[in-house]
Amino acid sequence: MTYRPLSCAEYTYQDYRLVPIRYEDREAIRAWRNAQLQVLRQAAPLTAEQQDAYFQRVVLPLFEQEQPGQLLFSLLHQGELVAYGGLVHIAWLDGRAEVSFLAAPARVAEAATYRRDFLAHLCLLGQVAFEDLKLNRLFTETYDIRPAHVAILEEAGFRLEGRLRQHVRPTPDTFADSLMHGQLAADYATAFGITL
Numbered sequence: 001m002t003y004r005p006l007s008c009a010e011y012t013y014q015d016y017r018l019v020p021i022r023y024e025d026r027e028a029i030r031a032w033r034n035a036q037l038q039v040l041r042q043a044a045p046l047t048a049e050q051q052d053a054y055f056q057r058v059v060l061p062l063f064e065q066e067q068p069g070q071l072l073f074s075l076l077h078q079g080e081l082v083a084y085g086g087l088v089h090i091a092w093l094d095g096r097a098e099v100s101f102l103a104a105p106a107r108v109a110e111a112a113t114y115r116r117d118f119l120a121h122l123c124l125l126g127q128v129a130f131e132d133l134k135l136n137r138l139f140t141e142t143y144d145i146r147p148a149h150v151a152i153l154e155e156a157g158f159r160l161e162g163r164l165r166q167h168v169r170p171t172p173d174t175f176a177d178s179l180m181h182g183q184l185a186a187d188y189a190t191a192f193g194i195t196l
Helices: 023-035 048-062 111-132 147-155 185-192
Strands: 011-013 016-020 071-077 080-091 096-103 137-143 159-171 174-184
Touching: 011 111, 016 111, 023 048, 023 080, 023 096, 048 071, 071 096, 071 111, 080 111, 096 111, 111 137, 111 147, 111 185, 137 147, 137 159, 147 174, 174 185
Parallel strands: 096 137
Antiparallel strands: 011 016, 016 071, 071 080, 080 096, 137 174, 159 174
């Protein structure tokens, strides 16, 4: 099963495959989200029932829409689910989308593994966004408590475009800035050595 606007059922880069989000991955994704609330725009842990309802009510209908508001993917490394994410808040008329990404906590804990996974995800999302959908721009919002994540974004051609000071409260006792990064098709092509 694939999304209507896409010309491919999967995208590949080295040992990685990006495939439209799989229903069977919902429980692993729920566990990952609950374990990493500090870096997400999610206020409370998700129950299995809430996750099932979200997939039924929101995710599955996306596959039939001509211009869905989001395209979610499972990231596989050598056939194993290691992360998920995609293009969210898609503005089709303006040719832009926000990047989302969340990896398995064990992979996040290993800096080199996380870097490889995230770079592969960004390369593959660029294939989707710039090569397949012909979008103009991708953007991200990252809390400044994640310097390694920010460094990987910048390595992949995302440019810092702004800082929202004390914009979020990742824990009850602290505020964090939100860093806004953007990537144009030319930035993507330069970062990954691709001709568009």
